[in-house]
Amino acid sequence: MPSITRRIxxxxxxxxxxxxxxxxxxxxxQITLVIPFAAGGSTDVVGRIVAERMSQELGQQVVVQNVGxxxxxxxxxxxxxxxPDGYTILMGTVATHALNPLIxxxxxxxxxxxxxxxxxxxxxPNVLAVHPDVPAQTVQELIDLAKAEPLAxxxxxxxxxxxxxxxxxxxxxxxxxxxxxxxxxxxxLTDVLGNQVPIIFDNLxxxxxxxxxxxxxxxxxxxxxxxPSFPDVPAIAETLPGYETYSWNALFAPxxxxxxxxxxxxxxxxxxxxxxxxxxxxAEFSATIVASTPDELAEHxxxxxxxxxxxxxxxxxxxx
Amino acid sequence: xxxxxxxxxxFGVASSLANLAFxxxxxxxxxxxxxxxxxxxxxxxxxxxxxxxxxxxxSSLIMLAGxxxxxxxxxxxxxxxxxxxxxxxxxxxxxxxxxxARNGRAxxxxxxxxxxxxxxxxxxxxxxxxxxxxxxxxxxxxxxxxYFSLMVMGLMMSVALAxxxxxxxxxxxxxxxxxxxxxxxxYTGAPRFTMGMNQFADGLNFVAVAVGVFGIAEILRNLEDxxxxxxxxxxITRLFPNRDEFRQMIGPVLRGxxxxxxxxxxxxxxxxxxxxxxxxxxxxxxxxxxxxxxGALAGVAGPESANNAGAQTSFIPLLTLGIPANPVxxxxxxxxxxxxxxxxxxxVTEQPALxxxxxxxxxxxxxxxxxxxxxxxxxxxxxxxxxxxxxxPIIMAMCSIGVYSVNSxxxxxxxxxxxxxxxxxxxxxxxxPAPLLLGFVLGPLLExxxxxxxxxxxxxxxxxxxxxxxxxxxxxxxAILVLVFLPQIRKRRDEVFTESDA
Numbered sequence: 001m002p003s004i005t006r007r008i009x010x011x012x013x014x015x016x017x018x019x020x021x022x023x024x025x026x027x028x029x030q031i032t033l034v035i036p037f038a039a040g041g042s043t044d045v046v047g048r049i050v051a052e053r054m055s056q057e058l059g060q061q062v063v064v065q066n067v068g069x070x071x072x073x074x075x076x077x078x079x080x081x082x083x084p085d086g087y088t089i090l091m092g093t094v095a096t097h098a099l100n101p102l103i104x105x106x107x108x109x110x111x112x113x114x115x116x117x118x119x120x121x122x123x124x125p126n127v128l129a130v131h132p133d134v135p136a137q138t139v140q141e142l143i144d145l146a147k148a149e150p151l152a153x154x155x156x157x158x159x160x161x162x163x164x165x166x167x168x169x170x171x172x173x174x175x176x177x178x179x180x181x182x183x184x185x186x187x188x189l190t191d192v193l194g195n196q197v198p199i200i201f202d203n204l205x206x207x208x209x210x211x212x213x214x215x216x217x218x219x220x221x222x223x224x225x226x227x228p229s230f231p232d233v234p235a236i237a238e239t240l241p242g243y244e245t246y247s248w249n250a251l252f253a254p255x256x257x258x259x260x261x262x263x264x265x266x267x268x269x270x271x272x273x274x275x276x277x278x279x280x281x282x283a284e285f286s287a288t289i290v291a292s293t294p295d296e297l298a299e300h301x302x303x304x305x306x307x308x309x310x311x312x313x314x315x316x317x318x319x320x
Numbered sequence: 321x322x323x324x325x326x327x328x329x330x331f332g333v334a335s336s337l338a339n340l341a342f343x344x345x346x347x348x349x350x351x352x353x354x355x356x357x358x359x360x361x362x363x364x365x366x367x368x369x370x371x372x373x374x375x376x377x378x379s380s381l382i383m384l385a386g387x388x389x390x391x392x393x394x395x396x397x398x399x400x401x402x403x404x405x406x407x408x409x410x411x412x413x414x415x416x417x418x419x420x421a422r423n424g425r426a427x428x429x430x431x432x433x434x435x436x437x438x439x440x441x442x443x444x445x446x447x448x449x450x451x452x453x454x455x456x457x458x459x460x461x462x463x464x465x466x467y468f469s470l471m472v473m474g475l476m477m478s479v480a481l482a483x484x485x486x487x488x489x490x491x492x493x494x495x496x497x498x499x500x501x502x503x504x505x506x507y508t509g510a511p512r513f514t515m516g517m518n519q520f521a522d523g524l525n526f527v528a529v530a531v532g533v534f535g536i537a538e539i540l541r542n543l544e545d546x547x548x549x550x551x552x553x554x555x556i557t558r559l560f561p562n563r564d565e566f567r568q569m570i571g572p573v574l575r576g577x578x579x580x581x582x583x584x585x586x587x588x589x590x591x592x593x594x595x596x597x598x599x600x601x602x603x604x605x606x607x608x609x610x611x612x613x614x615g616a617l618a619g620v621a622g623p624e625s626a627n628n629a630g631a632q633t634s635f636i637p638l639l640t641l642g643i644p645a646n647p648v649x650x651x652x653x654x655x656x657x658x659x660x661x662x663x664x665x666x667x668v669t670e671q672p673a674l675x676x677x678x679x680x681x682x683x684x685x686x687x688x689x690x691x692x693x694x695x696x697x698x699x700x701x702x703x704x705x706x707x708x709x710x711x712x713p714i715i716m717a718m719c720s721i722g723v724y725s726v727n728s729x730x731x732x733x734x735x736x737x738x739x740x741x742x743x744x745x746x747x748x749x750x751x752x753p754a755p756l757l758l759g760f761v762l763g764p765l766l767e768x769x770x771x772x773x774x775x776x777x778x779x780x781x782x783x784x785x786x787x788x789x790x791x792x793x794x795x796x797x798x799a800i801l802v803l804v805f806l807p808q809i810r811k812r813r814d815e816v817f818t819e820s821d822a
Contacts, residue, residue, distance in 0.1 A: 108518055158509040
């Protein structure tokens with residue numbers, strides 16, 4: 001008899017416990033934010049700032065894990081295959097969710113089917129800049145110069161958003177400029193600052209110091225509108241109407257993540273990006289805050305895939 | 321004078337109680353991770369980045385810088401005591417430092433390393449203060465053609481300084497070059513030798529290869545003969561070098577400082593290259609080159625000074641141009657951006673307190689290191705007197721954690737295991753791992769710059785000889801090659817190595 005009582009007690013306790021779990025609010029434990037690039041890059045910086053603030057918002061630590069390699073594909077693949085419980089999320093970029101899937105012949109993941117979008121956080125402009133000794137003062141003059149003599153441009157690597165910004169520029173301007181890929185933005189900048197290569201397509205945040213100091217001359221930003229941090233630098237679109245590229249950072253969870261978790265994460269992301277301290281950091285970074293809803297991010301990924309598909313095809317960039 | 325008032329400002333910032341404390345934490349932590357093989361400054365700084373978000377910008381950068389140069393000090397301790405370089409740049413120190421320890425001169429070797437490093441660190445810091453802005457223009461004069469020629473020279477040097485037969489050294493360099501080919505071709509995006517595994521798309525991890533061929537291979541070798549217990553601890557009779565040894569140190573330390581200061585500015589493993597270069601120079605200049613490889617004091621003093629000077633001057637491109645010379649510097653840029661500072665030429669003018677504060681802290685940090693480290697050597701040694709059956713599993717675990725923490729890529733651990741075995745086999749065949757590693761590091765740069773130079777010159781190979789800096793470097797490489805093969809020198813070299821192999 002006592003044993004039965006105990007069993008009942010135990011059973012009800014268990015039931016209570018289970019009910020408690022089901023009703024508990026996400027998140028109950030720490031969340032891993034996978035950054036698919038090495039520490040120190042711009043995605044890493046955005047990720048760490050966001051993780052810091054989101055930890056306060058969610059009441060659980062958001063731990064950053066850098067899983068670099070294969071242009072972001074390794075980290076993205078890891079999250080695509082992770083347990084879809086909302087405790088492993090990805091800091092996705094234009095590379096992981098538009099370019100790599102278009103470029104890679106063997107797709108390690110599907111950017112739409114394998115992920116549940118959370119929030120598009122920021123848009124980051126790219127910039128077309130030249131060494132000050134290059135005679136061209138405007139985008140139009142650079143196009144004319146490229147038609148007259150052979151030129152070369154540096155980028156942070158084959159198949160990166162900056163390479164494809166350059167390819168889109170060449171296609172729209174109808175010019176031929178040699179592409180010189182580097183391993184990352186740092187070495188590419190060094191060679192342009194030393195006038196080993198005359199032209200560079202770079203992220204605006206990484207080039208901004210050199211532009212302000214006059215060591216590089218910015219001819220145009222790649223966004224449709226001018227960047228608020230450099231109001232004097234025209235948009236390339238002012239010369240080549242319709243030209244628009246930018247890098248972006250967005251949070252993704254694995255497909256199948258419960259909607260409550262997605263909502264909680266998206267809400268935390270929204271509050272985070274609304275924080276003036278975070279906004280200040282992003283402004284120094286020339287990044288435009290979006291803080292979208294999950295649906296808007298899904299639309300965005302679709303639009304980006306559609307925009308880059310012809311560019312990737314025409315530029316004939318592909319990797320096995 | 322501007323320099324003095326700037327330095328005064330810097331010392332004012334760096335000697336505040338909080339900044340002194342962060343400097344101390346940095347150098348202590350740096351020494352510790354330097355002593356523990358496999359846990360590098362890169363991994364540690366990356367792990368600490370989120371914490372620095374809460375600190376003042378100056379304090380956080382002072383601490384991170386302290387970790388970096390503290391690790392250079394600590395790395396040489398393990399190199400000398402157990403022939404296992406804690407940092408890749410102290411790999412050269414292991415050659416003669418470990419032999420000194422076997423001869424019962426471990427204390428002298430450790431003190432030489434510490435004093436040489438301190439001297440080089442102080443001088444190089446001073447150089448950073450004076451020459452930072454003008455020196456960056458030299459780095460900018462280096463285009464693809466110059467880098468290619470520099471790499472050629474580096475490879476020639478690695479052959480010249482290798483033990484044993486020239487043929488084996490060349491074979492190791494070539495094997496290193498081939499291993500360096502693994503990964504995605506920068507120009508076409510084609511994967512090479514990746515065996516279809518995405519995880520090798522960025523090539524083999526340098527840390528994994530280095531830990532494998534140096535660390536794991538050494539452990540395997542040691543396990544073979546437990547009697548030949550190599551933690552050189554009981555032999556530490558005295559720390560301070562005597563007068564004669566001081567005299568022997570001066571030349572190598574001065575030359576090492578010079579070589580290291582120049583090479584540190586160049587992007588890509590400046591400190592490692594500097595240590596190798598200094599060792600070659602010392603061996604060539606020495607009156608008793610046969611001592612090298614058997615415990616030559618100059619073989620410790622020169623490279624140790626060079627790697628520390630290189631570590632210090634690699635801050636020059638970072639602080640003045642915002643361009644990282646190595647992965648640690650890339651992390652420092654990340655740390656600056658987190659603090660809302662845009663790295664670049666503006667830092668010196670817009671943030672003078674930050675710029676000069678960091679420079680002054682390097683001086684203070686170097687002093688702390690020498691004061692702390694001489695007495696602490698005893699502690700580090702105790703750490704290493706732990707029995708093999710405890711020590712080796714710990715070291716292997718630490719190595720694995722360190723390697724894994726770089727990219728969180730389990731395939732890097734497979735690489736450690738594979739290269740550990742390879743390193744063991746190579747040591748049985750009397751092939752040196754150092755040229756292999758240098759070929760592995762320089763190979764990709766060599767290829768990348770060769771092809772870049774050819775694109776830029778539109779297919780004209782004369783670009784390498786018509787550009788003056790490139791031509792000079794190529795002539796120097798030729799001179800090194802001739803020296804190695806000159807019958808007279810070759811004979812002497814062979815003698816040296818026959819003896820040292822025994």
